[in-house]
Amino acid sequence: MRELQRVAEFIDKEVGIQLPESKHILVEGRLRKRLRLLGYKSYKEYLDYVLVSPEGKHERLHLIDAITTNKTDFFREPEHFDYLVNMALPEIEKKRRLDGRKELHVWSAGCSSGEEAYTLSMVLHEAAEVQSGMKFNILATDISKSCLDTARSAIYPENRIAPVEMSLRKKYLLRHRDKKAALVLMGPELRAKIKFGSLNLMDKNFEVPQKMDVIFCRNVMIYFNQTVREQLVQRFEQQLVPGGYLFVGHAESLNGFKKNMEQVSPMVYRKPQ
Ligand SMILES: C[S@@+](CC[C@H](N)C(=O)[O-])C[C@H]1O[C@@H](n2cnc3c(N)ncnc32)[C@H](O)[C@@H]1O
Structure with a gap:
């Protein structure tokens, strides 16, 4: 047609x-x-x-x-969260202290309905219990208004939280007031760390308030053409602090792109110090 x-x-x-x-x-x-x-x-x-x-x-x-396709999940591509906590975090947290910065800044770019951001909030809260003095905040952005509305509501059908470990559910998730509704509410400590906002990654002049230690942009660029992807990767690189990490989706290898970041694990890239 x-x-x-x-x-x-x-x-x-x-x-x-x-x-x-x-x-x-x-x-x-x-x-x-x-x-x-x-x-x-x-x-x-x-x-x-x-x-x-x-x-x-x-x-x-x-x-x-x-x-747009908004498919997402809690703990999607879980090895990325393991890598973040076990490999990347000790290093970036050490650097944050040396630089005298107050908090780690993490960005979920193309956050869909928020599951990725709440997962990040959970794993970073857990890490902060071990690394005393560690503070963080999460910026989560998307172009889709309806997705952002869901993300901000912080309410999900119970069956969505299947990938969340029981110990984390007990610690961070709440049952919705209406017991019959089979809904789950993200707890206040998870919500307090996340700021949701509308942002079009195609907008060449988009503004993000601060340099990031970690950027998750997963399963978003797959829909963009090669030129747009390459430009966006360069933009992410500028937006990272030296030594910062970019996580992309499993089918979004940056092979062949002009960039200064090195690959440190499957679909994980690090900007040089
Ligand atoms: C498949 S979801 C991925 C969600 C999450 N990152 C994950 O991996 O589970 C892709 C998201 O990218 C968003 N998106 C697509 N084009 C965008 C653009 N130009 N700017 C910002 N977000 C965009 C869509 O609205 C959608 O929510």
Whole structure:
């Protein structure tokens, strides 16, 4: 359908995501719901509203939401959290003290509905019990408004927490007030460490308040074209403190990219000191 070509061009330009023709049927299905909700009779009418008319500007976020893939989990790709705690943390924590900085800064870039950020909060809280004086904060950003709403609510269906060890559940997670609802609430100490925000990684001028010790950007760049990925990796490199770490998803090797970081473990990269 010609209209889907318009969607594909918009998504490529705004979000850096390629929409191959094979995905068009899927996208059509997702957009149909929006059309129905807003009362548009044709895709053309809807797209004229979203992409052309100034009033439709706020609907663009819904369009992006309908198309991006938000799959995530608590403790997804768990070896990264082991590497962070056992290998990276002792070193970056030592450096933080030498530099006289107050806290470690960690960024979950493309955090989806927040599971990655809450997992980071759990493992860093645990590490802080062993390394006395260790303090940290987590910035978690995404382009999807509905994902950020879920992340901020900190409430998840009980079956989502299956990957979380029982001892961590008991320590950090709360049962929702409504016992019949089978919902879990992230505890206050986990929430207190995380700031959620909206950020488009495609925006060349995006601003992040401070240099990061650790960046997790996993299963996000896979949808971007090679040029966008390479630029973003360079941007992450600038955003890291010397000796800082970048974690990417299992299918997002940075082989062949222009960068100064060295690979220290599968899909883990370190900026030189
Ligand atoms: C598959 S999820 C990955 C979530 C998490 N990092 C993980 O590995 O479990 C990809 C996320 O990237 C976000 N995303 C896609 N394009 C983006 C962009 N241009 N800027 C910011 N976030 C983006 C999507 O909204 C989605 O929530």
